[in-house]
Amino acid sequence: MDRVGIIGYGHMGSMLVNGFLSSGVLGIDEIMVASKRQESMDACAAAWPGIGIARTNRELARQCRLIIITVRPQETRGVLNEIASVMDGDEHVVSLAAGISLEDLEGLFSGSVTRVVPTATSAVGQGTTLVCHGRQVGMLDALRAEGLFSSIGNVALVDEVNLPAATLLSSCGPGLLAAIIEELAGATARASGLEAGRALALTTEMAAATAAYLRETGKTPGDLVEEVxxxxxxxxxxxxxxxxxxxxxxxxxxxxxxxxxxxxxx
Ligand SMILES: NC(=O)c1ccc[n+]([C@@H]2O[C@H](COP(=O)([O-])OP(=O)(O)OC[C@H]3O[C@@H](n4cnc5c(N)ncnc54)[C@H](OP(=O)(O)O)[C@@H]3O)[C@@H](O)[C@H]2O)c1
Missing domain, CATH: 1.20.5 (Single alpha-helices involved in coiled-coils or other helix-helix interfaces)
Structure with missing residues (x-):
């Protein structure tokens, strides 16, 4: 069976399952999930009745050729070590772990590896997923992985050397911008007496509109500053x-x- 396996049903794992199934890029019988705690697997089964739940990571690895590992970076090596013995080398592993290089990952099992940096904004079909394929990834596997992630937003291919900087912008960026929105709204409310919730709503809408304006007009931020x-x-x-x-x-x-x-x- 050639299902897409997702190991870890936390923020990113559940976001990917929701995105792949809601977009229709995968059907319910084309995906399988394994997570550490029974509660997480129960939550997945309740959200997506009929989805394949593997009792162990190894059971998942035996049934899936494309395996997306969404556990924390410090847990990723352990998960790969665990499943390596049941893999035959034909699998394509996608790792979401920041800071674990392709070389490190390729040293842990004999198949092909891609690093992917998701972004939380993919939950609403927006933002860019960064993709960095290892040398052993064949064209069909590369296209399949890129097709999956493009169902939940944009995909950008990035050389590994540029991954930290690109991650900072596309994946950490939403957290940075959210903090800026919070500070601007808070300062305005403190200085003016405008109700805090109202200030936050106005600021959030303004940030979304500004990004849309820049994207749709092709103007630079400098152009917009000059206009305003x-x-x-x-x-x-x-x-x-x-x-x-x-x-x-x-x-x-x-x-x-x-x-x-x-x-x-x-
Ligand atoms: N959050 C972001 O915006 C973001 C952005 C870019 C990249 N990433 C990367 O994405 C990965 C996941 O981040 P996250 O925010 O989704 O973390 P998270 O919410 O903590 O989810 C990690 C999940 O991994 C599961 N897990 C831990 N050990 C496991 C094991 N041995 N076998 C199976 N499942 C196991 C846990 O499952 P249980 O719930 O069952 O215990 C947990 O739900 C990380 O590598 C992170 O660097 C995250």
Whole structure:
């Protein structure tokens, strides 16, 4: 049987199962899930009646050629070691683990390996999944994996050397932007008396509209600043202040994140 196996039913595992089944890219009999705790497997079976649930990771690995491992980075080596003995080398393993290189993964079993960096925004069909294939991945396997992930958003092929920086933007980015939205809304509410929930709703809608405007017009952020920040106006006062302070804040933010990335999964 050639089902797609998903090991781990946490945030990412459940998001992928929901996305693949809701989009119709996979049917209910084309997917199989294994997770550590019985409660997680019960939750999966309740959400998707009829879905294949494997009692163990090995049982899943025996029945699936494409195996997507969605456990935490520190658990990924253990899971691969566990299933390696029942695999015949023809499998294609997709690892979501940050910080575990293709070379490390290829050393753990004899099949082909792809690294994928998902993004939480795929839950609403938006955002970019990063894909980095190992040298042993054949064209059909590569296309199959890319097709699956393109059912839940955009797919970008990335060289492994660029994966940390791209991850920071496409996968960590939603968390960064959410924090910025929260701070802008909070500061406005504190300074003005505008109700906090209202401020947050206005800011969230503004962020989505700004991204849509840039994407649809093809204008750069600089173009938009010029359009909105008229000389001597309110926006200009804000932009000026941000431009004095933000470069230092973001240089420090990126440096801290890249440093942490280097320690994940070690
Ligand atoms: N969250 C994000 O936005 C994001 C973005 C990019 C990449 N990632 C990557 O995606 C991976 C998963 O992240 P997550 O946020 O989904 O983590 P998570 O919510 O903690 O889910 C991990 C799941 O792995 C399962 N698990 C642990 N050990 C297992 C084992 N030995 N066998 C089978 N299942 C096992 C756990 O299952 P039980 O519930 O059954 O215990 C848990 O539900 C990580 O490698 C992370 O780096 C996440």
């Amino acid at each position: 920040a008229t000389g001597g106006g309110v926006t200009e006062a804000g932009v000026q202040r941000l431009r004095e302070r933000l470069p230092g804040v973001f240089d420090g933010t990126v440096a801290a994140m890249l440093e942490r990335y280097g320690t994940v999964g070690k």
